[in-house]
Amino acid sequence: MLYLIYLLILLILVAIGLIVTNIFLKSKKNQEHSGNKQLGSKFLAGDTEQLSIIFSSIEEGLILIDNNKSIVLLNSAAALITGWGVEDAIGIDISTVVKVADNQGKPYINNNYPFNKVFSTGKYFKDNDLVLITRDNKLISIGLNISPLSDKDGNVTGAVALIRNMTEEKNQESRLADFISTASHEMRTPVAAIEGYLSLALNNKVATIDNKARDYLEKAEEATRHLGQLFQDLLTSAKAEDGRLVSHPEVVEMGDMLKKLTEDLKFSAEKHGLKTEFIVGTNPANKSDSHLGVKTINPLYYVYVDPDRLREVITNLYDNAVKYTPEGKITIGITGDSQVVQFYVKDTGSGIPAEDIPHLFQKFYRVDNSATRTVGGTGLGLYICKKIIELYNGRVWVESKEGKGSTFYINIPRLSTPRAKELLNNPEILPTNTNTIATT
Ligand code: ADP
Numbered sequence: 001m002l003y004l005i006y007l008l009i010l011l012i013l014v015a016i017g018l019i020v021t022n023i024f025l026k027s028k029k030n031q032e033h034s035g036n037k038q039l040g041s042k043f044l045a046g047d048t049e050q051l052s053i054i055f056s057s058i059e060e061g062l063i064l065i066d067n068n069k070s071i072v073l074l075n076s077a078a079a080l081i082t083g084w085g086v087e088d089a090i091g092i093d094i095s096t097v098v099k100v101a102d103n104q105g106k107p108y109i110n111n112n113y114p115f116n117k118v119f120s121t122g123k124y125f126k127d128n129d130l131v132l133i134t135r136d137n138k139l140i141s142i143g144l145n146i147s148p149l150s151d152k153d154g155n156v157t158g159a160v161a162l163i164r165n166m167t168e169e170k171n172q173e174s175r176l177a178d179f180i181s182t183a184s185h186e187m188r189t190p191v192a193a194i195e196g197y198l199s200l201a202l203n204n205k206v207a208t209i210d211n212k213a214r215d216y217l218e219k220a221e222e223a224t225r226h227l228g229q230l231f232q233d234l235l236t237s238a239k240a241e242d243g244r245l246v247s248h249p250e251v252v253e254m255g256d257m258l259k260k261l262t263e264d265l266k267f268s269a270e271k272h273g274l275k276t277e278f279i280v281g282t283n284p285a286n287k288s289d290s291h292l293g294v295k296t297i298n299p300l301y302y303v304y305v306d307p308d309r310l311r312e313v314i315t316n317l318y319d320n321a322v323k324y325t326p327e328g329k330i331t332i333g334i335t336g337d338s339q340v341v342q343f344y345v346k347d348t349g350s351g352i353p354a355e356d357i358p359h360l361f362q363k364f365y366r367v368d369n370s371a372t373r374t375v376g377g378t379g380l381g382l383y384i385c386k387k388i389i390e391l392y393n394g395r396v397w398v399e400s401k402e403g404k405g406s407t408f409y410i411n412i413p414r415l416s417t418p419r420a421k422e423l424l425n426n427p428e429i430l431p432t433n434t435n436t437i438a439t440t
Contacts, residue, residue: 061163067156069094069115081142081165083135098161099133100144107133118146119156128166141166174242181238184231191228198224226376233380237363240387247306247391251415251423254301254310254341255280255334261311262332265318269330272322279333301334301341302420303412305392313385313396317345317408320382323375325349325405341414346407352400360398361386 061078128143266276328348400406
């Protein structure tokens with residue numbers, strides 16, 4: 001709902017932006033189109049004052065730039081957020097006033113600078129997880145939306161930007177994450193104790209119970225296990241959100257690691273009557289290279305990750321494949337090119353409806369169908385997988401067809417074999433400030 005309102009404000013602002021561009025560019029250019037002329041003249045006939053009142057009363061920061069990326073207009077909210085005076089900023093290049101960095105504080109420059117992106121692609125930009133470096137060098141969390149303004153030939157002639165100070169939202173999120181992580185941490189201890197006592201009660205050597213009591217206790221044990229998993233997932237996701245997820249990256253050869261992991265995992269599939277296979281060198285979506293699956297010399301797929309975290313991700317995808325595949329096969333595979341290592345978990349299960357796919361990696365999202373109603377889950381597993389993969393600058397996504405099965409893919413930047421060997425032989429030169437984040 002908030003986003004709809006936000007979008008509406010943005011549309012109004014874009015419309016206002018177009019009008020204002022007409023006004024400001026009028027002295028430079030002759031208006032070619034009678035429609036624009038009408039709009040321009042309508043507002044020039046005494047409405048500029050009203051416009052300026054509208055701009056200054058908008059709570060979001062609003063900035064209008066021309067085709068040279070110079071600031072044409074900046075409202076008082078934008079001045080407050082950036083630390084620039086309204087008059088000082090007019091005519092100045094946008095990159096001087098709106099210095100943007102990623103959420104690690106690394107400034108965006110050249111092609112990565114959002115305004116440059118909008119000008120080069122002509123596409124709308126939106127990111128609610130940015131950092132602004134203010135005029136007095138303070139870092140504040142912001143949300144930034146930029147809409148390009150184009151002429152009739154589609155050339156970008158300017159842009160309207162909306163800036164929101166997200167500091168309060170971020171603080172609230174962090175307080176909430178703190179609460180969730182403390183609460184789930186505290187609750188895991190009593191849940192573990194209940195699980196322990198239940199398993200003692202169910203142990204024939206320790207306790208004597210009748211069949212009815214056994215049935216109840218087994219159900220209680222199952223529910224307690226689910227509760228324990230929920231607290232564990234809540235704790236992990238809260239840590240992932242505020243950067244406290246422990247990650248000790250090292251050079252890992254994924255082919256070897258995945259092969260061993262598949263050996264460990266296959267028992268849970270076998271219990272459900274499912275087959276498991278491990279394939280090296282084949283992309284399941286690319287039938288043309290399927291002959292690569294019988295390679296005798298496997299390439300070395302080196303990456304720089306925490307193996308425990310990667311194991312967690314693959315195990316999660318594999319457990320899901322088992323949960324949502326009534327019969328058939330689960331395939332774990334690895335392939336790659338010079339830039340990335342790609343691994344995947346493919347199943348022949350229930351598949352995922354197309355409309356659910358865009359939401360699958362969101363927190364607590366579960367597909368509402370018979371497959372999930374009968375299978376327990378927290379809806380946090382894929383969210384956690386995505387957060388972990390992002391730690392290593394990777395990407396996770398799914399391709400799926402209802403009734404046919406799903407394939408979850410992960411891409412991670414690849415280390416060339418010489419580079420991996422160099423790092424393994426000289427641990428002291430291991431990247432300390434690479435894109436991989438090592439949190440403690
Ligand atoms: P859950 O604990 O519910 O399994 P996840 O975050 O791991 O939570 O998965 C989210 C939802 O995605 C699941 O509830 C299920 O609807 C769907 N899903 C995940 N993996 C698969 C799969 N291999 N096949 C079909 N549906 C899946």
